Amino acid sequence: MSTPTFSVIIxxxxxxxxxxxxxxxxxxxxxxxLEVIVVDDGSTDGSADIVAAFRSxxxxxxxxxxxxxxxxxxxxxxxxRGEYVALLDADDRWRTGFxxxxxxxxxxxxxxxLYATAFDIVSGEGLVPGRTPDERxxxxxxxxxxxxxxxxxxxxxxxxxxxxxxxxxxPVGMKxxxxxxxxxxxARCRTVCFSPERLVLYSRVASNRSNAVxxxxxxxxxxxxxxxxxxxxxSNEYVARVALGKALVISAKGGTDEAAxxxxxxxxxxxxxxxxxxxxxxxxxxxxxxxxxxxxxxxLAWRLARKGL
Numbered sequence: 001m002s003t004p005t006f007s008v009i010i011x012x013x014x015x016x017x018x019x020x021x022x023x024x025x026x027x028x029x030x031x032x033x034l035e036v037i038v039v040d041d042g043s044t045d046g047s048a049d050i051v052a053a054f055r056s057x058x059x060x061x062x063x064x065x066x067x068x069x070x071x072x073x074x075x076x077x078x079x080x081r082g083e084y085v086a087l088l089d090a091d092d093r094w095r096t097g098f099x100x101x102x103x104x105x106x107x108x109x110x111x112x113x114l115y116a117t118a119f120d121i122v123s124g125e126g127l128v129p130g131r132t133p134d135e136r137x138x139x140x141x142x143x144x145x146x147x148x149x150x151x152x153x154x155x156x157x158x159x160x161x162x163x164x165x166x167x168x169x170x171p172v173g174m175k176x177x178x179x180x181x182x183x184x185x186x187a188r189c190r191t192v193c194f195s196p197e198r199l200v201l202y203s204r205v206a207s208n209r210s211n212a213v214x215x216x217x218x219x220x221x222x223x224x225x226x227x228x229x230x231x232x233x234x235s236n237e238y239v240a241r242v243a244l245g246k247a248l249v250i251s252a253k254g255g256t257d258e259a260a261x262x263x264x265x266x267x268x269x270x271x272x273x274x275x276x277x278x279x280x281x282x283x284x285x286x287x288x289x290x291x292x293x294x295x296x297x298x299x300l301a302w303r304l305a306r307k308g309l
Contacts, residue, residue, distance in 0.1 A: 004106050005034040006099055006158065007082030011072035012051065013041045015090040018203070019050050025093035025201075027056055031100040034082040035060060038090075039075045042066030047090070070170035070178045077164055084115075085161050091203045092155035098199040102158045105193050109138055113167075113190025114159055114183065116152040119200035123302075129198060136195050142187040143234035147241060147271065151192060154179045156200040163190065173219025176249060180242040184226050188235055216255060224265050240269040244279050251283045252294040259283045 008026045012019060019038075026036050039062045040048040051061045064075060077085055084106070086099065102115050118132040131149045133139065145151050157179075167185040170178050186192070223243040227236055243262050251259035263279045266272070278297075282290055 003031070004084050004103050005082040006031075006084050006086045006102070007076075007080035007161070008033045008036040008086045008088055009073060009076035009080060010036065010038045010088050010090050011041055011069045011076065012038050012043060012047050012090045013066065013069070013072070014043050014045045014047055016043075016045045016047045016050055018091040019047050020054075022088060022090050022093055023051065023054055023059065025095075026088060027054075027058060028096055029094065029099045030096050031103055033058060033086065033099060035080070037062065037076040037079055039064060039072040041068065041072040068173060068175060070172045070174060074169040074172065077161070077169060080161055083161060084158050085164075086158045087154045089155045093201040093203075094155075095199045095201070097197070098156075101195050101197050101199055105136075105195055109191075109193050111191070112138065112193040113163055113186040114152060114157055114192045115194075116157045116192065117195040117200060118198045119150075119153060119156050119202045120198050122201050122203045122205060124205055127201075130202065132196060133194055134196050136197075137193060139192045139194050141234060142183070142192040143232065143238040146183075146238055147234075151194055152179075152183055153200075153202060155202060157183075159186065171219055171221035173217055174221055175217050176246045177223055177242050180238075181221065181223060181226065184235060184239055188228075188231060216258070224262075227265075237269060237271045240266040241272050241275060244269070244272055244275045247279045248275075248282060248294060251279060252290040254287050254290075256283055256287065 010022065026033060036059045038051045038059065042065050048061060048063060051059065062075060062079065088094065098117060101117060105115050119130045121128040121130055133145055133149060133151060139145055139151055142151055167189065171181050174181060223239055226239045243266055247259040247262040259279055260283055263276060269276055282294060285293060
């Protein structure tokens with residue numbers, strides 16, 4: 001079997017302080033990518049100039065007006081020439097063996113719809129291992145496993161380019177949950193393969209975090225449209241979990257009606273009752289209180305996770 005070819009795609013928006021290290025991590029892979037496509041989504045901080053200064057023939061910079069992360073990824077996918085599309089956010093990094101490990105999994109378990117690895121979280125307190133599966137190989141049930149740990153995050157995920165013609169692209173205009181939207185469509189028709197090797201550095205400390213700048217979405221797509229009575233209960237519960245987690249952020253940003261609508265739609269959930277109650281409680285508070293309450297809760301949850309609780 002020949003070595004697979006990889007197109008690395010990087011959506012870029014105002015990550016001037018991080019993008020150079022991200023690019024270097026892609027270019028220094030032990031298995032060389034076919035190309036690294038950076039789509040600058042209307043950056044205003046000079047991020048694109050940092051990319052343009054790279055002299056590698058592998059790097060291709062595309063500039064477009066700001067249209068959101070999904071539109072930027074979709075543009076890069078349309079331009080890609082590799083057999084596989086390797087996602088990498090502009091503030092994250094790969095360790096040198098990432099693409100080699102993905103290629104080894106493809107050789108051993110061909111035909112999967114998504115290949116992913118474990119990751120470390122870069123926080124203000126140093127590196128923290130992400131909560132991921134321990135087994136290498138096809139995941140027995142992506143949706144059930146994803147309810148208790150992270151099987152796939154964008155910067156640790158690689159997708160066969162041909163599969164996008166079957167499952168569609170990232171949902172343009174969706175600002176939170178756009179990756180889980182696509183994972184759901186993939187995992188309902190293909191196997192997901194995972195490696196516990198921690199080959200990705202996911203940043204929680206970079207500038208311009210998406211969850212910190214949430215504004216109302218303008219998208220033709222919703223997480224609600226993924227509910228399918230004919231699909232497995234686990235997949236529908238996974239969608240509910242993603243949507244309700246998103247509703248917490250929306251509520252904290254003042255999206256009272258949207259959060260309430262999500263809570264009503266997913267009121268049927270059986271496995272996410274606790275999360276549903278959190279959305280309803282947060283949404284019942286005065287809007288001015290919600291950001292501080294959610295921030296306090298998230299900080300507490302982070303500290304407990306650090307202690308293994």
